[in-house]
Amino acid sequence: MSRPLKRLKVRKKTFSCWECKRRKIRCEVTPPCSVCLSCQQRGLLCVSQEFVVDNESAGESESRGQMENNLDRVETLVDQLLRQRGQQEQKNKSPNRTMLRSVPQSISSFSVGRYLYSILPPPATTAVIIEHGKFTLMPTPTGRAVGAVQQEPPPPSAHPVQFARRLIRLAICLQQSNGQVDEAARYIEIASQHVMSKDDLMNSLDGLEALTLEATYHINNGNPRVAWLRFRRALAIAQLLGLGVTEMTDRAEGIWFLLLMADRYMSLRLGLPFAVEDNNFSDPRGDALSKLKYIHVVVSGRIIARNLRMQRQGEPEYDETLKIHYSLKQVARSLPSDWWSFSSLHGLAAADVLEKTSTLSAQLTHHYLIVVLHQPYIVKSLVSPTTNEHVSYSKLVVCSASREVLLRFLVIRSFHRGGSYFGFEEKACTAMCVLLLAHIDGYRLGQANSLEHQRPQDLALVNNVLSLLEEMHVPNFEVEILKKLVGIEEQVADGANYSWMKKSGAGLELTMPYFGTVCWVLMSPREQVIHQETSLPPSSDTAGLLDFLDMLEESPLFDQA
Template identity: 35%
Template structure:
């Protein structure tokens, strides 16, 4: 072996890449380059061939993946439990905890093995680097499926020793990617809640979520041969939802387009094929996915993102309306919204063409009123009490809280849909912008203002236990758009003078907009969110202009 020169501190990977090797002050084990690339960092004074044996690494990675999938089960598939049952089951089995501790200890203290002529698997090591090390939680109060508590903050999450929740160490890559995406979404959306801070991770929830997401995308969903299946489509949808939650709508649109392409390859666009039955899901065991519902969700997200981004939609077929699927009332409303979304996208295209001398026969505002009427008719399928904002602070169980949050999300989407329908008409355009410049668009202004009020009333909720906050970028954008609508409409209404029909609503609307601005400032300061900072500054300037015009 070649003698090492005195003073050499770089690792083998940086030497091969001929890059500068620099170690952070708080992390002397891995250099910055290897940490960024997810590579194994071994100093040159250590022979790579004498590194930890492959078997010990397999055990450690298997234990980590088992822990990750256990956390997914606890966060996603957690059953509701009463306080009495939780109190009766607080004392777990010491034998179970001891057995699990012994298993983890064996995985951690596996003896080093000499590699006889074979180099370690670098792809395996780089994948393992992407998964952060998990701190071992105290085992003095073991948790089992029987003593699962409804509140995440009550006890730190610990690995379950029950065989029911134990996963195969050699699971399919698509199943592992799905679990990582589910966990990443949970961590990303719970990053701003203090009760989820005791997950026994070395980094913040957001950083860990990004690492899990990167591992799943780099090694699984980026491989076309792995995702060409029903399970692959579902996993790609989870990837797209993570992008939506982070505010990367363009990337989400690309991912859903890719999922739609795969859906066409496997025949989901054919009504007879997707209505034949259900495709069993290998990850969730007894649960299954409905192919008709899977196709509808793909079309729904593609059309919604195309509407928001002002892009053409991919699927023009509305055959999903005829799929025989057991539907709740709000699901019927969703299908009606998906069908009407295609008409809004076509109307927006005609509006752009009209500004450049497009079809003079097309009446865009008549189409808008027709869409609004059909949407109003679709909402009548829901009972009146469904539209009441649910008191999330009074939720008694996880199941009840989940149902309340689902209702709020559906309400937010509906009012955002109404706002997107009428928002082109909140300001009078220049002469000739629309075919009929003398058309009265007051109905659209009133509808947009009403939708903005409902959106802000459901979005601006204090952050805390059993509260819904705009922790995802999608809701932040809804808040900004709603506050902008209120301020712009009232600014434009001042030109009517004494005949301003919104004069009595102005104080309440401005107070709501000011509350939204304060919430954006708070979120920006607390979480160093640049979008919230810039949006709050822009809305403040617009509010000052409105006050001057008044």
């Protein structure tokens, strides 16, 4: 039995219970019930103030203690969150950012992550997309830092950049599957709208990887300028994170090297300056392939610097060209001779396909750099014919390098027959263009043309590449130009003459990065006679043509050697 409660003396008209007094609320009792409404709702013992309560029941005391502890914990968590948010805002305002080792998570990003999680395809569908897209067989420009697509998605609580990166990877797979272009574009649009366009969500190594994947998608989609912008943005974020300045992990160092490589390659392709001139970087793997890539990045920067000087000053830069070529020859000699051999990718295991494709890609890039290194002198010889030994040397070198590019392109794209593949099409088109130009220029030498005996094989190689591009339905404006250039080469071989001018609007136009547009126009029969009778004194009929040639000779870009 419970003890009887002790009675106290209270003021008259005092009817509230102890609980209502403690809560400072009105105590309402409806007779004949002696328990007030508040205690009824809360299931509490209703004790009038005229009685003394010695001890609370054990259950009530424990319940009240838990409630107080929970309130204290909630207040502490809210205080911590507010303090962390203030520290994060202070870091964002500071110019000296420390490099983030993991993905920062914010409270508002949870809803974005859950939305992106809801639109991801199920694991079974993901497996089909990966299989058809052959993502695991493609040596992506992001290398080991990206890895393969996991069939299981990240948990719903993961950072939004994890879902954006997954969507972009799936988009690249769909891009390689003919007929899935619209779905790939939808994934990219969702990732860009909700994650990739938010700088506060991208300031991490995972964010940098996502940006490089997005740039890869745009390269494959034939939008090099958009890809260049993505790489530049990633490079700027990387610098804010301290990459290239502070001590880096292997993962961070690999991403930094990738961004420098991508920026220089895309700038070289578009005729733009590159962003970071410092060459004090290295690839963390240290193998022969990595050393070759390191030299390629350095060389691409030197070619860009040389092109900019030629563009501004009009100097031929022969000495610098030979020095750059010598560095490429030295790194080629450092590799075993059998490393440069290649064969078909068909019939190989998945791991072997990935390794061989990586090797072929590095070989193709090596020869492509030789092509763009000597390309300006081939065009110079067409506009201002010369027998300069440097130009003759460039012509021989560029023809050999162009053939090597096209042969490896055929091997790679005969196996990887999806959409555009990491910009290899543009490299192949550049090689075909320079090879055809070298043959066109050779015909002015008549019987002394040393390239004529290789013409049948070279034309067959060019036609095979063009046929392959048409079979894959790769949208490329340069393909149509090259088909016209093949026709021009055939006409020149049959004796036709073309005039070359440094302005657009008159005939077939070729645009070269850093060096503008060159227009080629077929001469009329009368102009061809004048061209062949160069030994005759100038007459009034030839005055216009000679004035035109004088204009070309005065061009700051194509000075006489």
